[in-house]
Amino acid sequence: MSLKKHPAMGVACAAVIITLLVYLRALSCDFVNWDDPDYVLNNELIRSLNWQFLVTIFTSIPYDFYIPLTTLSLAIDYHFWGMNPLGYHLTNILFHGANAGLLVLLAARLLAFTPFSESVPVRSKLYTATLLLAGLLFALHPLRVESVAWVTERKDVLNGFFVLLALLSYAGYSRKRLAGEGFWCREYVLTFVFFACSLMAKPSSIVVPLLLLLLDRYPLGRMTRTALPALLLEKVPFFLCAAATVPATMVRFAELDTFHSPGFFPLWIRVIVTGNALFEYFRLTFFPVGILPYYDLPLAIPRIFIVKTAAVLLFLAGATYWGRRQRWVPLALWSFIISLVPVLPFLGNGASIALAARYTYLPSLIPAILIAGQFATYVAKAWADGRQLAARLVCGGTLLVLLAYGGVTLQLIGVWQNAGAMWSRVIASHPFDRAYFYRGLFHVETGDYAAAVADYTACLDLFAQESRPEVYNLYAFRGEALALAGRYGEAVADFDRAIALFPHRLYYYQRGMALRKLGRLTEAERDLQRAGRASGQMTWFPAGTPLE
Known part of the structure; x- marks a missing residue:
């Protein structure tokens, strides 16, 4: 035909x-x-x-x-x-x-x-x-x-x-x-x-x-x-x-390294x-x-x-x-x-x-x-x-x-209006750690630092329940949001926790900048020296990432 x-x-x-x-x-x-x-x-x-x-x-x-x-x-x-x-x-x-x-x-x-x-x-x-x-x-x-x-x-x-x-x-x-x-x-x-x-x-x-x-x-x-x-x-x-x-x-x-091992994801679980x-x-x-x-x-x-x-x-x-x-x-x-x-x-x-x-x-x-x-x-x-x-x-x-x-399609298109709407839809129906984390990123990008801190805190609570090894990232990201919100003392405390678990140069840089805002210049310069060339916004470091 x-x-x-x-x-x-x-x-x-x-x-x-x-x-x-x-x-x-x-x-x-x-x-x-x-x-x-x-x-x-x-x-x-x-x-x-x-x-x-x-x-x-x-x-x-x-x-x-x-x-x-x-x-x-x-x-x-x-x-x-x-x-x-x-x-x-x-x-x-x-x-x-x-x-x-x-x-x-x-x-x-x-x-x-x-x-x-x-x-x-x-x-x-x-x-x-x-x-x-x-x-x-x-x-x-x-x-x-x-x-x-x-x-x-x-x-x-x-x-x-x-x-x-x-x-x-x-x-x-x-x-x-x-x-x-x-x-x-x-x-x-x-x-x-x-x-x-x-x-x-x-x-x-x-x-x-x-x-x-x-x-x-x-x-x-x-x-x-x-x-x-x-x-x-x-x-x-x-x-x-x-x-x-x-x-x-x-x-x-x-x-x-994205394949689950049989021990982590056994056959019967895969079937179910x-x-x-x-x-x-x-x-x-x-x-x-x-x-x-x-x-x-x-x-x-x-x-x-x-x-x-x-x-x-x-x-x-x-x-x-x-x-x-x-x-x-x-x-x-x-x-x-x-x-x-x-x-x-x-x-x-x-x-x-x-x-x-x-x-x-x-x-x-x-x-x-x-x-x-x-x-x-x-x-x-x-x-x-x-x-x-x-x-x-x-x-x-x-x-x-x-x-x-x-x-329904017209309604769902609105869910993809931006990352905030998308992750809010997920959180409203099926809240889990990464949903709060990604919405926190969106709030930082749009300047709503208080909302970002709240989302990172919710994510931290869920991470703690599961004993996730990468929790240092969340302390660091929340520390960055606290610093952007002008809450420098709380930011330093979060970077202290992050550095204790994973002493990355970028964390020293962020803590050093927060210490400067608090007027603790000697400690700030010490951190900035440890940071070396590391600077800029926060990034996620998976478990096992080599320290720089």
């Missing part, structure tokens, strides 16, 4: 416009102090858009992952916008809008292989509504907000852009293959190129070859016993390309934490209430996690049984789960994140299409059977769901 002069093109444009209008609010959002400093604010790499920059990003791994295309996009933003966050958010919004349009086009191609195409005429209003529903179910869902309104998650929207192009090309390639055309064609090459680009935006798309095989089974209908070897053969380049990203990522994680994550991903997909910017993984695993893991197993068993009669169910379910595999806690990398809304960006693509297709199939059948009231109620209910999604 060619999409030229096809109604899907107009629907795609409508999906793009609606998505852009809903996300316009994100243009007023600022950077946040979580990852944005590493990727943008303090990133000297993106400030030189030249040949050496290109060589560096494509031949090295300056971040946790190999993401040269994401880095390139941020460098282009910096070239035009400098440190104005509006431009970075605009790029995120434009990519997300484009993804909504691409999803509509993908829905038109994939649904053509399903019973939907037999019951819903292409030129009908129901067909138009179905394609628009697919695009908006994905684009307006509140779980998308984190990927769009957070500058650092350019990775998600850029990765999604290339994955959608790859899937769209693959649908075209499959149509040609089913028509008897040759193996090597433009669509096959484009699928591979777009897939490779997606990996260079964010390596989580290593699962795309498996998604292609799922699509081969349903709805494309290419997978038979005799065709299976050929289908696997055509995926070999994709699997090799995906496999090439794994060693680089593992080596980088090992360099950063993963079960909890899947439960929450399913819950938030169907009932997107209580979405937070950060879900901290508790040190003591709650018993409710075990209950949720059992519920997930029962759900999977029931869905598998139901899928024997409804072929779209296994595709929706397993495309969602397989796409989550690279980010599930079972792999146990160093980030203590229980789950994250942004991780659902890629997993939600195919389910949105299938759910929209089932909506249209039901409405068409109900109308044909004379159950017009039921059809109208389903259409009205679906419209209300989309409106609710849009309303």
Whole structure:
């Protein structure tokens, strides 16, 4: 099916416009102090858009992952916008809008292989509504907000852009293959190129070859016993390309010492934490209430996690049984789960994140299409059977769901207005030490030093409960905030505690400056001599950092 002069093109444009209008609010959002400093604010790499920059990003791994295309996009933003966050958010919004349009086009191609195409005429209003529903179910869902309104998650929207192009090309390639055309064609090459680009935006798309095989089974209908070897053969380049990203990522994680050891994170805990994550991903997909910017993984695993893991197993068993009669169910379910595999806690990398809304960006693509297709199939059948009231109620209910999604999305965009709003949202629902620390950083930056001291104190109290070895950092950061607030005596006391635990030169410098303000010049000069060349704002020193 060619999409030229096809109604899907107009629907795609409508999906793009609606998505852009809903996300316009994100243009007023600022950077946040979580990852944005590493990727943008303090990133000297993106400030030189030249040949050496290109060589560096494509031949090295300056971040946790190999993401040269994401880095390139941020460098282009910096070239035009400098440190104005509006431009970075605009790029995120434009990519997300484009993804909504691409999803509509993908829905038109994939649904053509399903019973939907037999019951819903292409030129009908129901067909138009179905394609628009697919695009908006994905684009307006509140779980998308984190990927769009957070500058650092350019990775998600850029990765999604290339994955959608790859899937769209693959649908075209499959149509040609089913028509008897040759193996090597433009669509096959484009699928591979777009897939490779997606990996260079964010390596989580290593699962795309498996998604292609799922699509081969349903709805494309290419997978038979005799065709299976050929289908696997055509995926070999994709699997090799995906496999090439794994060693680089593992080596980088090992360099950063971000893998949890089996002793610290045993297998049974990984299983339970993963079960909890899947439960929450399913819950938030169907009932997107209580979405937070950060879900901290508790040190003591709650018993409710075990209950949720059992519920997930029962759900999977029931869905598998139901899928024997409804072929779209296994595709929706397993495309969602397989796409989550690279980010599930079972792999146990160093980030203590229980789950994250942004991780659902890629997993939600195919389910949105299938759910929209089932909506249209039901409405068409109900109308044909004379159950017009039921059809109208389903259409009205679906419209209300989309409106609710849009309303919650608009509200959640405000959570990303700045770091203070973001961490306040986390603290209000799920307070933990680092949330107070990062909000304290925000208060220092905005000059609210009393609020910063209060947050650092709350963080210190939580650190003390867990006997965390890096507590000296918090004494130092609180000491800096106290000094900025003019409370020099209290600042000196905090730096005394920090130096007793970790006598870093920067701490001597900060204490020396506070002592000067108190008129204790002899002690101040002694500290400043010990500080040597160390000066400037406070920084976090992980446990084991060598003293300078």
